[in-house]
Amino acid sequence: MLITQLKTIDEIRTLAGSKTVIISCEGCKEVHFPECEATELYKELSDNGTALKVIRTEYICSPENLDVATRKHIDKINAADTVLVFACGVGVQSASAQFASKPVLAACDTIPLPGYQGVTPLEVDCDQCGECYLNGTGGICPIASCSKSLVNGQCGGCKDGKCEVDKDMECAWERIYKRLEKLELLENMKYPAKLRNFAPEA
Amino acid sequence: MRISELFARGEFVLTAEVGPPKGFHLDHLLHEAEEFLQDVHAINVTDCQSSVMRVSSLATCKALKDKGLNSIFQLTCRDRNRIALQSDLLAAAYFGIDNMLALTGDHTVMGDTKQAKPVFDLDSVSLLHCVKTLESGFDIAGNELDGDPPKFAKGAVVSPCSDSVDVQLAKMERKIEAGAEYFQTQAVYDSEKFIKFMDKAKQFNVPVQLGVIIPKNAGMANFMNNNIAGVSIPAWVIEELKADKEKTKAGITGVEITARVIKECRDYCQGVHIMALGWESKVPALLTQAGLR
Numbered sequence: 172m173l174i175t176q177l178k179t180i181d182e183i184r185t186l187a188g189s190k191t192v193i194i195s196c197e198g199c200k201e202v203h204f205p206e207c208e209a210t211e212l213y214k215e216l217s218d219n220g221t222a223l224k225v226i227r228t229e230y231i232c233s234p235e236n237l238d239v240a241t242r243k244h245i246d247k248i249n250a251a252d253t254v255l256v257f258a259c260g261v262g263v264q265s266a267s268a269q270f271a272s273k274p275v276l277a278a279c280d281t282i283p284l285p286g287y288q289g290v291t292p293l294e295v296d297c298d299q300c301g302e303c304y305l306n307g308t309g310g311i312c313p314i315a316s317c318s319k320s321l322v323n324g325q326c327g328g329c330k331d332g333k334c335e336v337d338k339d340m341e342c343a344w345e346r347i348y349k350r351l352e353k354l355e356l357l358e359n360m361k362y363p364a365k366l367r368n369f370a371p372e373a
Numbered sequence: 374m375r376i377s378e379l380f381a382r383g384e385f386v387l388t389a390e391v392g393p394p395k396g397f398h399l400d401h402l403l404h405e406a407e408e409f410l411q412d413v414h415a416i417n418v419t420d421c422q423s424s425v426m427r428v429s430s431l432a433t434c435k436a437l438k439d440k441g442l443n444s445i446f447q448l449t450c451r452d453r454n455r456i457a458l459q460s461d462l463l464a465a466a467y468f469g470i471d472n473m474l475a476l477t478g479d480h481t482v483m484g485d486t487k488q489a490k491p492v493f494d495l496d497s498v499s500l501l502h503c504v505k506t507l508e509s510g511f512d513i514a515g516n517e518l519d520g521d522p523p524k525f526a527k528g529a530v531v532s533p534c535s536d537s538v539d540v541q542l543a544k545m546e547r548k549i550e551a552g553a554e555y556f557q558t559q560a561v562y563d564s565e566k567f568i569k570f571m572d573k574a575k576q577f578n579v580p581v582q583l584g585v586i587i588p589k590n591a592g593m594a595n596f597m598n599n600n601i602a603g604v605s606i607p608a609w610v611i612e613e614l615k616a617d618k619e620k621t622k623a624g625i626t627g628v629e630i631t632a633r634v635i636k637e638c639r640d641y642c643q644g645v646h647i648m649a650l651g652w653e654s655k656v657p658a659l660l661t662q663a664g665l666r
Contacts, residue, residue, distance in 0.1 A: 318480055318491075319477065319480060319491065319493040319496070320493060321477065321493065321496045322496070322499075323496050323497070323498035323499055323544075323547055323551075324496075324498065324540070324543060324544040324547055325537065325540045325541065325543075325544055326477040326496070326497070327476075327477070327530060327532055327535075327541075327559065327602055327603055328479060328480065328483075328602045329535070329537050329540070329602055330536070330600075330601075330602040330603075331536055332536070332537065335479065335480060335483060335602055336480045336482055336483075342537070344540060345537055345540055348537075348539070348540045348543065357543070360543045360546075360547070361543075361546065361547070361550070362547075363502070363550060363551070364498045364499045364501070364502035364547070364550070364551040365498075365499065366455070366495065366499045366502070366513070367494070369494070
């Protein structure tokens with residue numbers, strides 16, 4: 172099991188920008204999703220004109236499902252400045268890979284619960300760290316995709332874009348930098364030192 | 374003495390690196406440091422370099438200090454969490470060691486104890502932030518330190534010849550923001566690449582020491598090219614090492630190549646950092662040939 176929990180309402184309002192398409196992933200039996208709170212927010216963002224479209228679907232962790240669910244709304248997605256994803260970290264990463272030229276942001280943090288983890292695909296991973304970093308990293312997870320789970324940028328072990336630990340593994344921070352460069356969001360790289368919080372959830 | 378004060382005075386700062394042994398007998402290391410490294414301003418002590426278990430950097434720094442030599446305490450985030458890192462920094466302060474260099478550290482799988490847990494609770498950036506926090510009189514959890522806080526010259530590293538140089542520059546900026554006061558670079562063999570890098574890095578207005586490794590032979594150069602991130606040795610350097618094997622074996626070619634790189638880059642940086650990797654005995658000749666003493 173895992174739990175997705177909404178980031179603060181104020182943070183989500185900021186993330187939504189001025190024109191957003193919301194992708195809401197619901198129905199996965201392995202995920203607890205805060206449906207009521209999310210629905211209220213969708214209404215607020217639709218009523219004030221921020222949300223161009225709310226796509227309610229399920230299993231966006233699968234690129235095929237995501238493609239089917241979003242294909243008919245692609246004009247709206249192209250017109251949006253942001254794609255705001257209400258899903259676990261895997262869903263956000265699937266969406267950021269699908270819409271690589273668009274800022275894809277996470278509205279939820281993902282935290283683990285013991286037990287069956289479901290049938291999410293292996294191409295992307297979510298460590299359920301509870302403090303989702305995807306919004307600063309172009310939708311590529313530094314926790315799950317970096318051998319050292321570094322949150323402050325590339326280490327000195329990257330050679331030809333590959334990780335020192337495994338020459339077949341791409342350096343996550345190289346990918347993050349390139350994605351942010353493409354999104355013209357390199358300013359995202361300038362933030363004060365981040366420290367992870369390993370305290371168990373109360 | 375804090376090397377940040379030397380940079381502030383506009384001195385061209387020379388440092389050299391020593392690697393502690395696998396064992397606790399430091400006599401050889403101390404003898405070499407006293408014999409060959411008297412002319413550098415400070416001696417870096419590596420922290421289980423390449424993830425190979427060795428006696429600690431801190432103990433070695435203290436031993437050097439006892440011999441009257443100024444040391445730089447290298448600290449990686451691979452083996453200690455934030456509690457242990459802060460604790461060791463306070464221990465360094467107690468010993469009067471006031472230079473530190475923050476590194477993320479190689480992954481444990483690169484070394485001789487692959488089964489070890491890679492920690493990486495902090496990284497180079499958050500470690501620098503942590504040192505700055507200690508200097509303000511508080512630990513990273515926000516608790517007040519007893520007595521006067523420690524004060525370090527805070528160093529960091531950067532790879533000018535990395536194939537990801539823009540990503541490295543972005544990280545360099547983060548390190549400065551977190552408190553880095555000087556940089557030592559990964560080994561440089563291609564002056565042109567270094568000068569191009571410095572053209573971009575000079576905007577940060579933080580002193581940078583050119584990093585050099587005296588190449589021992591063509592095999593070592595090829596190995597570094599293939600395996601060491603951030604190192605790129607041009608073909609002409611490898612040809613030079615191949616040309617006269619006896620001369621190369623004696624270290625003469627390696628010193629010539631390194632001295633040339635230093636001379637070519639000198640006007641673009643604020644110091645030199647020599648990683649002798651066992652060839653400490655060549656350091657005096659290198660300094661002479663490079664016109665640094």
